[in-house]
Amino acid sequence: MTQNQSLVAAGPPAGARIAVDDPATGAVVGEVPDTSAEEVARAVERARRAQRGWAGLDTRVRAGFLARGRRWLLAHREEVADRIVEENGKAREDAIVEIVYCAAAFSYWAKRARGLLAPAKVRSLSPFVLGRSMYTRRVPRGVVGVIGPWNNPLLNSFGDAVPALAAGNAVVLKPSEQTPLTALLMERMARECDWPEGVFQVVTGAGATGRAVVDTVDFVMFTGSTRTGRQVAARAGERLIPCSLELGGKDALVVLADAALERAVNVTIQGALSNGGQMCTSVERVYVEAPVYDAYLTLLRERFQQVTSGRPAGLGSVDVGAVTFPPQLAVMEDHVEDAVRKGARVLAGGRASAGPGRFFEPTLLVDVDHTMKCMREETFGPTLPVMKVADAEEALRLVNDSRYGLQASIIGSDMKRARRLAERFEAGCVTINDAQTNYMALGLPMGGWKESGLGVRHGAEGFLKYTRLQAVSANRFPMRRDMHMIPYEPSAYRFLLRLVDVMYGRGLRGRAD
Incomplete structure (x- = not known):
């Protein structure tokens, strides 16, 4: 994932500001502070003071505050969607998905927190501890620093704050400097919902601000590039604090010979082009078994040419919006040019679009192989290379021939065969006859293998990472000796x-x- 720039950066000068533009028009739509390390430290100290009282609240009381936040979000959904589209450039439909996710997160974690935090009894067969009462309990870590990406300024930023808050932590959120305005809306939400002061704060800024967050909090939840993730992990290791990292992906989709082709094509296009392909879980390469390759490709090409792209102007206006991060355009162009130079053919798109904003045409590539960047490096855009394979075994080998292992998908009718194949993929998440929908299942863990990250979000594991484990043993009937x-x-x-x-x-x- 390429959403965050390096954390290795000099601190900003006093009073420095960062301009925020609309990727679809190039117009400046806001300006935020480039927060200094000293200001970050003060914010974390405020959070630390507030967290003690927040952690002391009953889970049902914290759930009540989260319920206020959910109602505020739904009441202000048009304003929030406007802001997401304005600073990110995505289609409005993709912005609505972010709002739906966060509304669900408010509700889900408020309900689940009490059970997940409940003490758990422990039994032992050892005669040396007979008569002891033993249990474990979960306590919040303290101040959680969330460093969010630019591709989903609500879902992957504030969305990670919700379970941390439900667990009793205070949160300091550092959004991407490309898309900080949505996070500031959520800080306003906290004020207007009368959340305890300091429990949720936003610090805006570039790389030095992110480093200051890592240097001061008790736990880091980072979503971004593998390169920056390594720096976060190294610094967290120096401080002996835990971190959870969702990093890059080169997610594959395999179309089996028994696939329902209409479903296969629809899943492919949704997985590859939703949010303009700017998601760590985007389908970035497809392998199709030879018997259905021609029929699948004919239908896929037809549907690709029906996809609309351009400046978002409300529901139904475009399918693919703008390119949010300026350097990403160069990556897309480089990957397409490299593929064509090595023998690939472009069946649709292939170029950056002219205009005041940043756009790249939805692009379909064929005759590709693993010597090409488009099959091995994260593109993070609306491009899709499709490769014919002899059989599922060849597809499996090629899927696993990657330094990434975030997510993969299979389309096929024989569920037993599909499951057996899925369990051999070197990926943290696999969907069958779907792509990306697992992200909305908050009870299902989601995390990457290999260079795609450490830890998970969602599921019990994604909640409990925001807590520390304490074990208690009590001798109920102590003898003299x-x-x-x-x-x-x-x-x-x-x-x-x-x-x-x-x-x-x-x-x-x-x-x-």
């Missing part, structure tokens, strides 16, 4: 050895013989 205590009694230890033989020594004599 236990038999194993100093000064040692030989008879007591001879008894212990006989007890060990009875409990754990079964079969030893037979094996020795």
Whole structure:
């Protein structure tokens, strides 16, 4: 994923500001502070003070604050959607998906927090702890720093703050400098919903601001490029704080010979072109079994040519919006040019569109192979290379021939065959007859293997990462002295050895013989 620039950067000068533009027009639509390290430290200290009271609230009280936030979001959804489209350039339909996700997140984590945080009893068969009461409990980490990307300024930024807040943490959110305005709307939400002051704050800025967040918080949730993710992990390791990283992807889709082609094509286009292909879970390469390759490609090309792109102007105006991050246009052009130079053919699109904004035509490439950048490096745009394979085994080999392992998809009618194939993919998430829909299943963990990241979001694991585990053992019936205590009694230890033989020594004599 290429949403965040390097954290290695000099601090901003005092009073520095960052202009925010509309990628679809080039017009400046806002300006935000480039927050200094000192200001970040002060924000984290405010969060630390607020967190103590927030953590002390009953989960049902915190759920009430989250419910206020959900109602505010739904009441202001038009304003929020306008802001997302304005600073990101995506189609309005893609902005609505972000709002739906966050509304669901408010509700889901408010309901699930109580059960996930409940103490869990532990039983042991060891005679050494007879009579003890043992349990584990979860406590919030403190201040969580969320560093968000530009491609989903609500979903992947504030969306990660919701479970952290539900777990009892305070959150300091550093949105991408490309798309900070939506995050500031959510800070306004917190104020207008009377959330405790300091529990949720936004610090805007570039790389140095992000580094300052990593340097001061107790846990980091980062979504962005693999390159920057390595820097986050290294710095977190130096500080001995945990981090969760969702990084790059080169997600594959496999079309099996028994696939329903209409479904296969619809899933392909949605997976490749939603949000302009600017998602870590975007379908970026397709492998099609030879028997259905020609029919699939004919239908795919026809549908590709029906896709509309351009400046968003309300629902139904365009399918693919603008390119949010300026350097990404050069990556798209480079990948297409590299593929054509090495023998690929362009069946649709292939160029950056002329105009005041930043656009790239929805592009379909064929005759591709793994010598080409478009099959191995993250493109992060509305381009799709399609490759014919002899069979599923060749597809499997090529899917796994990647340094990334975030998500993969299979389209096929034989579910047993599809499941067997899915379980051999080297990817953290696999969908069958779908693409990306798993992201809306908040109970299902989502995370990458290989260079696609560490940890997960969603599911119990994605919530509990925002907590620390404490184990408690209580001796309910303490005697004056236990038999194993100093000064040692030989008879007591001879008894212990006989007890060990009875409990754990079964079969030893037979094996020795």
